[in-house]
Amino acid sequence: MHKFAILTILVHSIGLAYSQSPVGTWATIDDETGQLKSHIKIAEKNGTLTGTIVKLLIKPESDKCTKCTGDKKDKPLIGLSILSISKKDGDEWVGGSIVDPKNGKTYKCTLRMESENKMAVRGYIGFSLIGRTQTWKRVQ
Numbered sequence: 001m002h003k004f005a006i007l008t009i010l011v012h013s014i015g016l017a018y019s020q021s022p023v024g025t026w027a028t029i030d031d032e033t034g035q036l037k038s039h040i041k042i043a044e045k046n047g048t049l050t051g052t053i054v055k056l057l058i059k060p061e062s063d064k065c066t067k068c069t070g071d072k073k074d075k076p077l078i079g080l081s082i083l084s085i086s087k088k089d090g091d092e093w094v095g096g097s098i099v100d101p102k103n104g105k106t107y108k109c110t111l112r113m114e115s116e117n118k119m120a121v122r123g124y125i126g127f128s129l130i131g132r133t134q135t136w137k138r139v140q
Contacts, residue, residue: 020113022049022093026136030058039139040083049093049111051083053101060102067104077101085109098123107131 022042030037039055056063056077064074072080085096091112098109098121107123108131114120117138124131 020116022111022113022119025054025139026051026119027057027139028136029134031132031134033058040136042083047088048084048086049096050081051098053077053080053082065099065101065104068099068101069104072099072104083109085111 021044023044025039025041027039028037029035036057038053038057040051041054042049042051044050060077063077065072065077065080066074068075080099080101082099082101083096085093087093087095093111096109096111097106099106100123107125108128109124110122110128112120112122114135117140119136119138120133121136122128122131122133
């Protein structure tokens with residue numbers, strides 16, 4: 001009887017790991033100061049994740065994306081779509097991109113849920129080994 005209960009809990013835990021969703025609002029953390037920086041709302045539509053800035057917690061030099069290029073150039077930071085990922089691969093979202101409004105650069109991006117309220121966001125150029133990972137925390 002006890003073996004069955006342990007097996008049931010184990011199977012349920014594995015299922016939860018794969019069912020955790022990045023959909024929701026996430027707090028980003030400034031790499032230099034360690035302070036909460038912004039809130040990003042992640043939504044899913046037709047299998048694609050998009051992330052939009054919904055709140056700034058640290059006042060930037062400008063309230064617009066002055067260093068961005070293309071259709072994001074000089075757009076307001078609040079409401080700016082900075083994340084797009086269209087493929088789920090096991091417990092990761094891959095094949096996406098993320099914009100850093102501070103420098104205007106676009107990086108390749110992957111997301112991996114570490115827990116229901118913690119997510120690893122990796123931005124990189126070229127290969128995933130050359131980049132950095134930030135931990136975002138779900139806003140309750």
